[in-house]
Amino acid sequence: MRIGTILITLLTVLAFGFLVKLGFWQLDRAAEKQRLFDDFASARQQADSANFTPLPVNTDGLERYQPVQVSGQFLNAYLLLDNQIFQREVGYQVIGLLQVTDRKQLIPVNMGWVPVGPDRRQLPQLEVPAGTVTVTGWWYPANQHAFSLADHIVEPGGPPWRVQQLRFKEISESVALPIATSVVLLSENANYGWPRHWEPQVMSPEKHQAYALQWFSLAVVGLIIVLLVRRSITKTKKESA
Secondary structure (H helix, E strand, O other), X not given: OOXXXXXXXXXXXXXXXXXXXXXHHHHHHHHHHHHHHHHHHHHHHHHHOOOOEEOOOOOXXXXXXXXXXXXXXXXXXXXXXXXXXXXXXXXXXXXXXXXXXXXXXXXXXXXXXXXXXXXXXXXXXXXXXXXXXXXXXXXXXXXXXXXXXXXXXXOOOOOOEEEOOOOHHHHHHHHOOOXXXXXXXXXXXXXXXXXXXXXXXXXXXXXXXXXXXXXXXXXHHHHXXXXXXXXXXXXXXXXHO
């Protein structure tokens, strides 16, 4: 077997394997997104039955989007999660910090969306609820390892503090406040906060499945083309012999 044939075969195997791997990766993503939508649908059904449970001190056993409630007082300080889209407009999600009597850590509460305003250098000055309030919403574990292009997760200055990711361990160290690592998404029915809509805004499982089919198809087509080319070359050699 000539070196050229060996090289073509090797490249074909590598390309085929790479495309198939991409296809299975898309199927994994589809399954992950389906679980996300299923969790949200299940939470909605529980909420319709007014099945909000008190937020336990140990949240390890909670499921994503589980309906919870907790009472406390908001600090007169909050986080502004940057680069959030609502109705095609860029703005911030307001993360209130709820102080609860029996907890050492502050509970982050996503209270909804506000626009950036005409000047990004001026952060929105907002009023969070005063006094004791009962927060009803959905428990959501924040991704502590999310990738960010920003040099700093928390921008200097504040409060309020503009943040690029909800990596609460880093935020806690930066602002010198003990903050829990999971968020409560404030219910849309609450009579305070800002515009919010918590249905997952991500690519649907069906689109991931379509991409998987595309990668698998490319792998099969590429393999067929290589086999046809090799067959044609072999045939030509036999005829010329």
